[in-house]
Amino acid sequence: MRNQKQIRLSIQIFALATISLVGYQNCAPGALNSKGSASSSSTSASFADCGTSVCEVPDATTIAVADSQNVLTSMLNKAGVTNPSTKTTSAFAAQGTKLPETGNVAQITAPMWMAIATISSEVCNDLITQETATGATRRIFNSVDFTKGPSSFTDMARNDVIRRMARSFWGRNESAQELVLIKSSLDSSWSGTTATDTRKEMIYLCTAMMSSTDAQKY
Amino acid sequence: MGESLNTLKLSQNAMKMTLGLGLLLLPLCAHAQTVDIFMKAPLVTPEPNAPISAERTRALNLFKALTGVSIPIDDPRLKSMEAYLQSGNVAAAEHVATDDPLFYNFRVSELAAKMSTRDETARAPLTDMVATFVGVVRDSDSIPATQLLTGNFFYMADNTIITANGGTAIPENLMTDVLTMKGTHYSSITKQNLSLKAVLKKVDGQQIIQNGALVAHPDPAGILTSVAFLAAHATMGTNRRMVEYSFREFMCTPMANWADGTSPDDRVGQDVDRMPGGSPNKYLTTCKNCHANMDGMRGAFGYLDYDDGNQIPTFSMGKVVAKMLRNNTVYPAGFKMTDNSFINYGNVGNNADQFGWRSAYKGQGIAQFAASLASSKGFSRCMVRRVFTDVCKRAPAATEESMVRSMADQFEASNYHMRRLFESVAIRPECGVNN
Numbered sequence: 038m039r040n041q042k043q044i045r046l047s048i049q050i051f052a053l054a055t056i057s058l059v060g061y062q063n064c065a066p067g068a069l070n071s072k073g074s075a076s077s078s079s080t081s082a083s084f085a086d087c088g089t090s091v092c093e094v095p096d097a098t099t100i101a102v103a104d105s106q107n108v109l110t111s112m113l114n115k116a117g118v119t120n121p122s123t124k125t126t127s128a129f130a131a132q133g134t135k136l137p138e139t140g141n142v143a144q145i146t147a148p149m150w151m152a153i154a155t156i157s158s159e160v161c162n163d164l165i166t167q168e169t170a171t172g173a174t175r176r177i178f179n180s181v182d183f184t185k186g187p188s189s190f191t192d193m194a195r196n197d198v199i200r201r202m203a204r205s206f207w208g209r210n211e212s213a214q215e216l217v218l219i220k221s222s223l224d225s226s227w228s229g230t231t232a233t234d235t236r237k238e239m240i241y242l243c244t245a246m247m248s249s250t251d252a253q254k255y
Numbered sequence: 256m257g258e259s260l261n262t263l264k265l266s267q268n269a270m271k272m273t274l275g276l277g278l279l280l281l282p283l284c285a286h287a288q289t290v291d292i293f294m295k296a297p298l299v300t301p302e303p304n305a306p307i308s309a310e311r312t313r314a315l316n317l318f319k320a321l322t323g324v325s326i327p328i329d330d331p332r333l334k335s336m337e338a339y340l341q342s343g344n345v346a347a348a349e350h351v352a353t354d355d356p357l358f359y360n361f362r363v364s365e366l367a368a369k370m371s372t373r374d375e376t377a378r379a380p381l382t383d384m385v386a387t388f389v390g391v392v393r394d395s396d397s398i399p400a401t402q403l404l405t406g407n408f409f410y411m412a413d414n415t416i417i418t419a420n421g422g423t424a425i426p427e428n429l430m431t432d433v434l435t436m437k438g439t440h441y442s443s444i445t446k447q448n449l450s451l452k453a454v455l456k457k458v459d460g461q462q463i464i465q466n467g468a469l470v471a472h473p474d475p476a477g478i479l480t481s482v483a484f485l486a487a488h489a490t491m492g493t494n495r496r497m498v499e500y501s502f503r504e505f506m507c508t509p510m511a512n513w514a515d516g517t518s519p520d521d522r523v524g525q526d527v528d529r530m531p532g533g534s535p536n537k538y539l540t541t542c543k544n545c546h547a548n549m550d551g552m553r554g555a556f557g558y559l560d561y562d563d564g565n566q567i568p569t570f571s572m573g574k575v576v577a578k579m580l581r582n583n584t585v586y587p588a589g590f591k592m593t594d595n596s597f598i599n600y601g602n603v604g605n606n607a608d609q610f611g612w613r614s615a616y617k618g619q620g621i622a623q624f625a626a627s628l629a630s631s632k633g634f635s636r637c638m639v640r641r642v643f644t645d646v647c648k649r650a651p652a653a654t655e656e657s658m659v660r661s662m663a664d665q666f667e668a669s670n671y672h673m674r675r676l677f678e679s680v681a682i683r684p685e686c687g688v689n690n
Contacts, residue, residue: 101648103323103325104323104365104377105377105378106323106361106364106365106377106378107323107324107361107365110294110296110324110357110360110361111324111325113296114296114297114324114325114326114327114357115325115326115327116296117296117297117298117299117327118296119295119296119298133378138376138377138378139377139648140648141648141649142648174298174300176298176299176300176301177301197303200301200303201301201303204301204302204303204307204327204328204329205299205301205327205328205329206327208312208315208325208327208328209307209312209328210307252325255319255320255323255325255648
């Protein structure tokens with residue numbers, strides 16, 4: 038039973054990572070390029086022969102990501118989590134070495150994104166705990182009933198939560214395509230009926246959006 | 256009727272007393288300002304249907320670049336920056352970000368941390384050097400950045416502010432907590448997640464621990480004589496690292512970039528072999544290039560050592576320390592240090608241009624050495640490079656040298672105002688943030 042849960046969790050994390058990496062990459066044009074796709078570059082500088090699928094354009098302004106020092110603080114500020122749990126601070130401490138030291142685009146790695154997803158999931162868990170506490174003011178999950186199963190989560194409510202997270206985490210509204218992608222991911226990943234499932238679904242949604250490129254880029 | 260009158264009189268008296276008490280307490284209240292000393296995320300309520308202007312997005316980009324931290328697009332700080340940007344007041348918009356505690360705890364701390372250890376890592380902990388750097392940036396209006404190298408002061412946390420605002424007092428004994436790397440003063444600031452902007456205080460007069468007692472620092476030179484910098488570079492060795500890293504951190508010039516085989520080698524120490532592998536050519540073509548310039552200057556640190564056991568810097572007060580004279584039989588005819596004098600041989604050719612010295616080429620002690628760095632054009636250019644690299648997330652390109660030099664000139668004209676330097680860099684088109 039426990040193994041089944043772990044397998045399911047692994048599949049969900051994989052799906053989440055795929056969404057984070059593939060989706061929501063509103064990168065600055067010409068900033069991050071596939072090797073050889075020089076057409077999008079605004080400079081005449083040649084590409085570094087980095088031997089990977091991602092290259093930094095020499096001397097051009099690149100995107101960068103949150104670095105090891107500010108990644109947690111940025112997440113807490115974006116989510117408005119005032120008192121991070123010990124689990125969150127421990128996760129940050131444990132993942133610290135996988136995070137980029139300076140945030141330079143050349144330091145973006147797969148383990149880095151997994152570390153960011155892990156920390157994001159803890160911050161999101163804290164956010165839900167904070168918003169579902171007695172007497173708490175809801176800022177993100179206004180339209181979510183955490184006492185009911187996900188079926189009570191209407192399309193309008195989904196749109197509202199996604200919009201609030203987009204503004205908080207990405208600094209912009211979501212695009213129509215992104216909205217479709219996110220909702221389709223929710224539909225394909227979650228089919229539970231209990232209140233616990235609602236919480237899990239919200240952690241999933243929040244983590245995917247918070248660990249995406251647009252949430253982490255500088 | 257009489258009872259009513261009495262009640263009225265009582266009420267009037269009570270009012271007078273309240274007013275009087277209020278007036279008496281007014282000055283006290285004015286002094287008892289509450290300060291937000293903790294780094295805590297604010298609760299920002301998203302406004303799902305509010306439009307996001309181009310200026311709001313610019314504000315977010317500037318805020319992220321200047322503080323290193325991202326916040327929600329509906330944050331009141333961004334609204335305030337947006338209003339300034341819409342009215343064309345970019346400087347005021349930027350000041351919202353550089354006035355924020357996040358700027359000091361992240362952007363400035365990170366920049367200083369990279370300069371504070373041998374690894375040059377942003378993950379270095381908060382130390383007296385980092386705190387002093389942050390303090391100087393915070394107090395830019397009254398302290399020019401040159402005092403990072405020439406000031407006789409350091410920064411530490413103010414327990415009065417901490418305890419008056421809900422924090423727990425942190426260890427502050429200078430001998431056991433502050434002026435030794437064994438101390439927990441600075442790590443306690445991090446532990447409580449305190450705002451450096453709010454809790455740091457300037458302490459005039461650097462001190463060292465000498466024979467178990469606190470004494471005035473004999474040769475203070477800003478953060479160059481901070482405990483952390485000396486712990487990183489004065490430990491072991493022959494103090495050549497002090498010269499090498501002074502140039503790396505404050506002139507942004509690694510040794511290889513200012514090595515010069517034409518410099519005189521009359522100050523190269525007795526411990527440097529003139530016939531490595533039996534060939535004088537190797538010395539002349541390789542070793543001398545670095546040693547001539549480096550050894551010319553290392554005399555400035557002739558009286559300096561670091562006690563690894565107690566983790567404190569030590570000064571021999573007028574006597575060259577033993578480590579400067581070790582291995583003196585390797586080449587006895589080499590230079591034997593007798594005092595803390597130094598000669599700057601890095602003053603010709605490319606070095607003259609890249610450093611732009613404005614001081615005498617000879618001097619004595621760390622303070623004079625540091626002052627010559629601080630007054631050079633190389634120092635202001637280095638500060639521009641460091642800030643640009645941190646804010647813009649890339650080092651200035653070789654083709655942008657003229658931008659670096661022109662910004663360095665502006666920096667000097669602003670009386671080395673560090674906070675304004677961050678603001679000027681962020682709005683440069685080359686930085687790509689304010690577009």
